[in-house]
Structures are given as C-alpha cells and as structure tokens.
Amino acid sequence: MGVVIGIDVGGSTTKIVGFKEENGEKKALMPLFVSANDPITSVYGAFGKFTHENGLSLKDIDKVMMTGVGATFVTKDLYDLPCSHVSEFDSIGLGGMYLSGLSECLVVSLGTGTAIVHASKEKGICYLGGTGVGGGTLMGLSKLLLKADNIDHIVEMADEGALSNIDLCIGDIAAQRSMGRMPADLTASNFGNVSDLATKSDIARGILNLVFETVGMVAIFAARSRGVRDVVLTGNLTQLAFCRQKAEYFNGLEEAYGVHFLIPDLAQFSTVIGTALQG
Numbered sequence: 526m527g528v529v530i531g532i533d534v535g536g537s538t539t540k541i542v543g544f545k546e547e548n549g550e551k552k553a554l555m556p557l558f559v560s561a562n563d564p565i566t567s568v569y570g571a572f573g574k575f576t577h578e579n580g581l582s583l584k585d586i587d588k589v590m591m592t593g594v595g596a597t598f599v600t601k602d603l604y605d606l607p608c609s610h611v612s613e614f615d616s617i618g619l620g621g622m623y624l625s626g627l628s629e630c631l632v633v634s635l636g637t638g639t640a641i642v643h644a645s646k647e648k649g650i651c652y653l654g655g656t657g658v659g660g661g662t663l664m665g666l667s668k669l670l671l672k673a674d675n676i677d678h679i680v681e682m683a684d685e686g687a688l689s690n691i692d693l694c695i696g697d698i699a700a701q702r703s704m705g706r707m708p709a710d711l712t713a714s715n716f717g718n719v720s721d722l723a724t725k726s727d728i729a730r731g732i733l734n735l736v737f738e739t740v741g742m743v744a745i746f747a748a749r750s751r752g753v754r755d756v757v758l759t760g761n762l763t764q765l766a767f768c769r770q771k772a773e774y775f776n777g778l779e780e781a782y783g784v785h786f787l788i789p790d791l792a793q794f795s796t797v798i799g800t801a802l803q804g
Contacts (some may be wrong), residue, residue: 527587528554530575530606531801532568533616534595536637538761539567540797541575543586544804551802554579556794564595572603590804592616592796611803613796614652618644620799621757624789630755631748634796635762637661639740643751653747658739660762666732671725679729680765686730693717711777712738733767741778741786748784758788759795 533540542556557575561567568591576582588607591599602608621632622644629645631653640655667679688694696709697718715735720727744756762768768788775786791798 528581528585529587529801529804530572530589531616531797531799531804532571532589532591532593532596533613533797533800534564534568534591534593534599536594537562537567539564539571539593539595540794541571542794542797542801543575543579543581544801553798553801556791556797558794564598567595568599568603588804590800592800609804611800612650614640614642615650615803616796616799617759618642618650618799619802620795620797621759621789622646623798623802624759624791624795625755625757625787627755627757629753630757631744631751631753632757632759632795633740633744635659635740635758635760635768639743639760641744641747643747643753653750656739656743658736658743660736660760663732663736663762666735667729670728670732673729676765680733680767682726683729683733683767684726686724686726686728688727688730688734689718690720690723690727691716691718691731692734708777708781711781715739733765736762737768737775738778741775744786745778745782745784749782754784756784756786757792757795758786759792761793763788763792 528543528545530543538558538560540558543554544551559571561570583604586606589603591610592613596610617634618632632642632644634640636659638657638659641653643651643653668674673679692712693714695711695713698713716731748756
C-alpha cells in the first residue's frame with residue numbers, strides 16, 4: 526500500500542501529513558505546514574515541500590485527502606492523484622482520538638475560532654458547536670488594546686503581567702475566600718477589575734486569560750452534556766507556552782469542574798492527521 530496524504534487548507538496556513546502502512550500498521554510521516562495567502566499556492570507549496578523532504582515521488586502516493594475552508598478552492602485532482610474532500614469535524618475528532626490514544630473524548634480545536642467535537646470509536650463523531658472566541662479574538666483585541674500584532678511579542682508582554690490588575694476573582698467579592706468547589710482565584714469577571722495603573726503587560730495577560738478561560742468553560746459545558754471527562758485540546762493556540770503550561774488556565778478548571786484537559790504531542794497537526802486517517 527502506498528502513502529495517503531492529508532492536507533488541511535486554512536485561511537493562511539496549510540498543513541500536510543502522510544501515512545504509510547508498515548507491518549499492518551499506519552505509520553505517520555512527520556507533518557509540516559506552509560504559509561501563503563492564496564490557498565492554491567499554499568496547497569501546491571505544501572505538497573512539494575512535503576514530498577521533497579520525505580523523498581516521495583508521485584508513484585509512491587495512493588490518494589490525497591483534503592479538508593479545511595481553503596480546500597473548497599481545490600476543484601481538480603492534485604497532479605492527477607485521486608483527491609477526496611472530507612468533513613473537517615470528522616478530521617478534528619479522529620485526529621484528537623489518534624493523538625490522545627483515547628477511545629472517547631471531547632476534542633477542542635483552537636484556531637481562529639473554536640470548534641468542539643464529541644469523538645467516540647463506538648458512537649462516532651458529533652460536532653457540538655463552538656465559539657467565535659479563539660486566536661482571531663486574541664490577535665484582534667491585542668491589536669486594538671496593545672497596538673501589537675506579533676504573537677511572540679504579545680506573549681512576551683503577558684509574561685510580565687498581573688491578572689489582579691485586570692480580572693475580578695471569586696476571592697475579590699466573596700465573604701469567604703472560596704465558594705464551595707470554586708477556588709478564590711477563579712475568574713468572576715474577565716476585565717471586571719481593571720486598575721487605572723494597569724500596564725500593557727497586564728492587559729496582554731488579561732486577553733490571554735479571557736480567550737483560554739472562555740474556551741475552557743465552553744468545553745466543560747459540552748463535556749458535561751455528553752458525560753465525558755477527557756478534553757483534548759488541539760490547534761495552533763495549543764503551542765503557546767501559556768496554553769501548554771496549563772497550570773494557570775486549565776488546572777483550576779479541572780479541580781473545580783471535574784474534567785481533565787490534555788494537550789497531546791503534535792496537537793497543532795491534529796486535524797490534518799485526522800484527515801489523512803480517512804484515506
């Protein structure tokens with residue numbers, strides 16, 4: 526059996542991965558991504574770079590599986606290779622299960638917005654919805670409030686910030702330092718306690734907290750509706766140190782609401798991996 530290629534075409538980034546069968550098992554070739562504003566340019570650029578780096582020729586490839594908003598612009602077979610379009614939500618769910626090793630979980634894809642999928646080997650894949658809060662929110666608010674549009678600079682600023690100058694916490698308004706299972710440092714209101722002395726670093730930290738807490742809470746509601754405890758975080762935002770450290774944004778939610786958040790290796794490539802697995 527030859528290689529099955531998966532391609533996830535986003536608005537500005539295209540991700541690609543390949544699977545080949547060895548001894549009855551699918552083995553993944555290391556995924557990569559390329560950036561380009563034009564989806565067709567991005568697809569062909571990613572395909573060329575991937576085949577070159579993995580020493581593949583066209584005859585080594587059986588089929589190409591595609592997903593993502595930009596995939597709709599690809600209307601012809603790629604270099605005469607059979608090309609199929611698949612559901613992005615199915616890809617999100619399959620990729621999350623594959624990377625986490627779980628047979629059932631909630632998979633959260635943190636991209637420009639956030640999509641949430643219930644994935645189960647027994648029950649199948651079900652798209653539950655999502656939120657418009659995501660990477661686009663982070664970049665848009667940073668541009669408005671910080672005049673910054675470089676993610677590395679934003680995260681660097683946030684590193685020095687203090688949430689106490691931005692957010693209102695349970696401990697700020699409760700007579701006791703906690704309310705039941707909710708710890709005192711859990712957010713009662715994002716940007717509900719902005720100090721006159723708040724710095725750009727404080728604001729950057731507040732923006733990051735707003736995005737990740739919103740995603741975390743929406744995921745918790747979805748997990749409860751499906752009776753699922755494991756929440757697998759995937760997508761580009763998982764690569765931010767603030768997300769990967771988990772402690773500040775997710776550990777408190779885990780303790781308060783009885784869920785378990787995990788970020789698997791290659792989480793940013795989860796959707797494209799799920800795409801290739803459908804070939």
